[in-house]
Amino acid sequence: MLNNFEDLQKMGKENMDVAMASFGTMSKGFQAIxxxxxxxxxxxxxxxxxxxxxxxxxKSIEKAFEVQSDYxxxxxxxxxxxxxxxxEMYTELSKDAYKPYEGIMSKMGK
Structure with missing residues (x-):
């Protein structure tokens, strides 16, 4: 029983670490954007x-229209x-924010 509780605590800590890493990545990404x-x-x-x-x-209306058109x-x-x-920045942010979860997803697939 005690071993299961320790495993549960370890899993909870790992999940929190992953969530914090993802949050940090998202925060940096949004700041860059x-x-x-x-x-x-x-x-x-x-x-x-x-x-x-x-x-x-x-000096002329033609020149004014030309400048405006160029602008x-x-x-x-x-x-x-x-x-x-x-x-592209949002796409990269999404990929980077998902990376910490890849390890959890691969463990779940096993």
Whole structure:
């Protein structure tokens, strides 16, 4: 009986260790994603401000439309690239957060 209780305690500790490792990985991953989003927002704001300054200082309406068109194109491409990067970061986060559980799952399969 005592041996079973010790085994149960050991299993509980192992499961807690795995959960904490997974939580730590998720926390770091979300921090990295938040930093990436903040950097993108800052860059996006700076780019839009620069584009607006160019539009306002344009000598002709054609030049203003050209500047605006170039800005919209680069902003769209930047957004698509950022969304792709964030998708990859979330995928990697999911894989990394699952890794500590792989050992438990392999033990259960035996």
């Amino acid at each position: 938040a930093a990436e989003v903040a950097d993108f927002q800052k860059k996006s704001f700076e780019d839009s401000t620069a584009a607006m300054e160019k539009v306002v200082s344009s 919209f194109k680069s902003a769209y491409e930047g957004l698509v690239g950022e969304m792709t990067k964030l998708g």
